[in-house]
Each structure stands twice: as structure tokens, then as C-alpha cells.
Amino acid sequence: MSTAKLILDGKEHEFPVVTGSEGEVAVDISKLRERTGAITLDEGYGNTGSCRSAITFIDGEQGILRYRGIPIEELEEARFTEVAYLLIYGRLPNQTELVEWREKLTRHSLLHEDMKKFFEGFPASAHPMAMLSAMVASLSTYYPDTADLDLNIVRLLAKAKTIAAFSYKKSIGQPFMYPLNHLSYTENFVHMMFAVPAEPMHISPVLDRALNLLLILHADHEQNCSTSTVRMVGSSGANLFASVSAGVCALWGPLHGGANQAVIEMLEAIAADGGNYRKYVEMAKDKASGFRLMGFGHRVYKNFDPRSRILKTAADEVLAELGIRDPLLEVAKGLEEIALEDAYFVEKKLYPNVDFYSGILYRAMGIPTNMFTVMFALGRLPGWIAHWREMREQGARINRPRQVYTGPTRTSWVPVERR
Numbered sequence: 001m002s003t004a005k006l007i008l009d010g011k012e013h014e015f016p017v018v019t020g021s022e023g024e025v026a027v028d029i030s031k032l033r034e035r036t037g038a039i040t041l042d043e044g045y046g047n048t049g050s051c052r053s054a055i056t057f058i059d060g061e062q063g064i065l066r067y068r069g070i071p072i073e074e075l076e077e078a079r080f081t082e083v084a085y086l087l088i089y090g091r092l093p094n095q096t097e098l099v100e101w102r103e104k105l106t107r108h109s110l111l112h113e114d115m116k117k118f119f120e121g122f123p124a125s126a127h128p129m130a131m132l133s134a135m136v137a138s139l140s141t142y143y144p145d146t147a148d149l150d151l152n153i154v155r156l157l158a159k160a161k162t163i164a165a166f167s168y169k170k171s172i173g174q175p176f177m178y179p180l181n182h183l184s185y186t187e188n189f190v191h192m193m194f195a196v197p198a199e200p201m202h203i204s205p206v207l208d209r210a211l212n213l214l215l216i217l218h219a220d221h222e223q224n225c226s227t228s229t230v231r232m233v234g235s236s237g238a239n240l241f242a243s244v245s246a247g248v249c250a251l252w253g254p255l256h257g258g259a260n261q262a263v264i265e266m267l268e269a270i271a272a273d274g275g276n277y278r279k280y281v282e283m284a285k286d287k288a289s290g291f292r293l294m295g296f297g298h299r300v301y302k303n304f305d306p307r308s309r310i311l312k313t314a315a316d317e318v319l320a321e322l323g324i325r326d327p328l329l330e331v332a333k334g335l336e337e338i339a340l341e342d343a344y345f346v347e348k349k350l351y352p353n354v355d356f357y358s359g360i361l362y363r364a365m366g367i368p369t370n371m372f373t374v375m376f377a378l379g380r381l382p383g384w385i386a387h388w389r390e391m392r393e394q395g396a397r398i399n400r401p402r403q404v405y406t407g408p409t410r411t412s413w414v415p416v417e418r419r
């Protein structure tokens with residue numbers, strides 16, 4: 001076994017080196033404090049491996065993303081439900097397992113009738129991510145028994161899309177549409193979002209395919225902010241629904257999943273401003289402006305994000321098939337072209353990420369901007385579940401980082417009349 005040496009205050013310490021199946025090298029410092037009294041400092045965790053995981057592999061230098069070893073490009077042909085099974089249970093389901101899995105996901109789609117009443121209490125302007133997080137946490141009040149994890153996994157996957165569609169219906173004042181058991185996972189979501197009781201709805205296969213692709217591309221991304229949050233919360237022993245609800249909140253932020261909403265808002269602002277791409281690229285380079293190119297840059301990808309490439313092609317295809325001309329697609333392409341040629345973006349290795357083109361597709365599907373991050377959450381569910389399950393199986397310790405304290409040293413309390 002190879003080791004790494006650390007010299008601290010003139011004393012030498014040796015630590016084991018761990019190598020992953022794709023050659024990732026890590027220094028195991030779990031005995032660092034015990035042996036040296038020191039801790040590591042890695043703000044933002046850019047160099048910290050928080051766990052060992054067998055779910056997703058990313059090579060950010062080469063732009064590689066694989067779920068359980070399978071390249072993301074090959075999974076474009078798969079269905080989201082089988083990808084969910086793959087991520088959670090570690091292998092592709094066979095024919096019988098897939099039929100059973102889909103059947104369960106269909107049968108558990110209905111919400112407890114009382115849960116519908118929660119939506120009455122939210123204001124019409126409520127952001128659907130807030131509703132999604134609250135409703136996912138509240139599933140633990142209906143299903144408090146945590147003994148049957150597989151059943152709760154099915155419940156969560158099956159009901160989250162119903163919750164998401166209901167939150168949209170609430171925001172536009174339309175009646176909730178119940179799931180229909182003859183429809184697939186993705187068709188059911190489209191139906192619950194866009195159908196009305198007054199007439200039957202034809203579900204376009206183009207929309208269904210686009211939705212399936214979007215969900216697959218978002219299904220996992222190893223230790224990102226929301227997944228780490230799910231693992232963090234779960235490490236305390238909190239149940240699956242509570243842990244995933246926290247993950248939804250983490251995803252909401254504009255530096256993470258909330259970027260897809262922020263991208264469209266940015267593209268709209270650029271279009272309204274006459275399509276002056278250069279001005280916005282210059283603004284993004286000026287730190288004092290506080291502006292960043294949303295949908296650009298990534299902690300791990302320093303080459304290109306393979307998901308963004310797939311989505312750019314899909315955006316062209318889907319818009320052409322639907323006969324839609326979205327001026328924002330042109331703005332996005334123009335902005336990308338200018339940014340990719342700019343020395344700042346080249347030097348800092350900033351490329352379009354998954355959020356850059358996804359919004360164009362959601363728009364074409366008729367999904368409103370404030371639902372974009374909810375779509376990301378629906379896609380990411382299998383990843384969150386897979387990581388939560390893996391962490392429990394590993395018997396992980398409670399996640400509890402340390403800190404370098406920088407506050408005042410010992411001081412005294414002073415009674416209020418003397419302050």
C-alpha cells in the first residue's frame with residue numbers, strides 16, 4: 001500500500017493512500033487529528049473526498065460522466081425508470097424486474113387525499129421548490145415507518161412527480177389532475193401538468209422523449225451540493241423523506257440547480273437589451289459587477305460538460321420537431337460562442353454546464369420558468385436516493401466537519417448596566 005508523508009513541526013507522519021477504481025488518488029487523513037492534533041482546511045470542499053462511492057464516475061478533465069460505469073451518451077436511449085433502478089440498485093433491471101418496478105412506480109403515484117389540503121394553505125405565488133421541499137418532508141408524517149426502505153423509495157419516486165405537477169396546477173389555479181395508470185412515468189407527469197378535466201389530452205411523443213432525456217441527464221452527479229446535503233442529513237439517522245427534502249432546498253440555490261431558472265432570466269435580459277453578448281461577457285469578467293454568466297463554469301468539469309453537449313443538440317432537434325423558433329436559443333448560442341473565445345473563460349476553463357441549454361427545452365415543452373428547478377429535482381431524485389441508500393449500507397459515521405476557530409479568545413460576561 002502506498003503512503004503519503006506529512007511533516008508538521010518537524011515531525012514526520014505517514015498516512016495511507018487510497019486509489020479508486022478509475023485511479024483517483026486520495027490521502028486517507030482519518031487519523032490525522034488523532035496523530036498530529038491538526039485538522040485540514042478546505043473551504044468549499046474542493047479537495048475533500050467525503051466518502052467512497054460506487055454510483056457515478058466523473059472525469060472533469062476529459063468530460064466523462066458514467067452511471068454505474070455506463071457512459072451518459074449510451075443512456076440517451078434508455079428510459080428514466082430503468083436508469084433510476086440502475087443508480088439505486090447498482091445494475092440494470094431485467095425484463096421482469098423492470099415491469100414490476102414500473103408497476104410499483106405507477107401504483108404509488110397517488111397522494112394521500114389529505115395532502116392535497118396542504119396546497120390550499122400555500123399562497124398562489126409560492127415558489128414550487130418551497131412546496132416540493134415541504135411536501136416531500138411531510139411524506140414522513142404519512143409514512144413514518146422506515147423499516148421497508150424499498151417501499152419508501154418507490155413512494156418517493158412515484159409521488160414526487162405528482163407533488164410537482166400539483167404545485168404547478170395550484171400556481172395557475174387549475175384543478176389537480178390525478179395520475180392515470182395506463183401512462184408511463186414521463187407521460188403521467190406531462191398529463192398531470194398540462195391536461196384539464198374538460199377534454200382529453202394528446203401527449204406528444206416529442207415532449208415525452210425530451211422529458212425522458214432531461215430526467216436521465218440530471219439523474220446523478222456524485223457529491224454535488226444537494227447530494228452531499230442528502231448524505232449529510234441522512235448521516236444523522238434522519239429518514240429518507242427528511243433527507244431528500246433538505247436536498248431539494250440545497251438544489252434551489254442559483255449556484256446549483258436554481259441556475260437553470262437564472263439562465264433563462266439572463267437570456268431574456270440580454271435579448272431585451274438588444275442581444276449585446278459582449279457586454280454581458282465583459283460584465284461577467286468584472287468581479288465588481290457581481291454578475292456571473294449563469295450556466296457557465298463547474299467545480300468538476302474543466303473541459304466540457306457532456307450533458308450540455310447532449311442538450312444543445314437536443315434543443316435544436318426538439319425545437320425543429322415542434323416547429324418552434326425560440327429567439328433565446330440564438331441568444332444562448334451567440335453568448336456561448338463569444339464566451340468560449342474569450343481569454344478569461346478559456347484560462348479559467350469555464351464551459352456551458354447542464355443548466356445552460358436545459359431551460360430552452362423546458363420552455364419548448366411549455367414548462368414555466370419557476371418550475372425549471374423542480375424538473376431538475378425530479379431528475380436528481382434517483383441520485384439522492386442511491387446515495388442515501390449507499391451511505392446507510394456503508395454504516396457511515398455522522399458527518400461532522402471541524403473548523404478553524406477565528407473568534408475572540410476567552411473573554412468575560414459583563415452585566416447589562418455596565419455595558
Ligand code: CMC
Nearest residue numbers: 255256257259284292293294295296297298299348353355
Ligand atoms: N461567470 C464568470 N466567472 C466565473 C463563472 C461564471 N459563470 N464561474 C466561475 N467563474 C470564475 C470565478 O470568478 C473564479 O475566478 P477567480 O479564480 O479569479 O476568483 C473562477 O472562475 C473559479 O470559480 P469558482 O467560483 O471558484 O468555482 P467553483 O467551483 O467554486 O464554482 C460554480 C462553480 C458552478 C458555482 C460557478 O462556476 C458558478 O457560479 N457558475 C454560475 C452558476 C451556475 O451555472 N451553476 C450551475 C452549476 S452546474 C449544475 C449544478 O450543479 O446545479
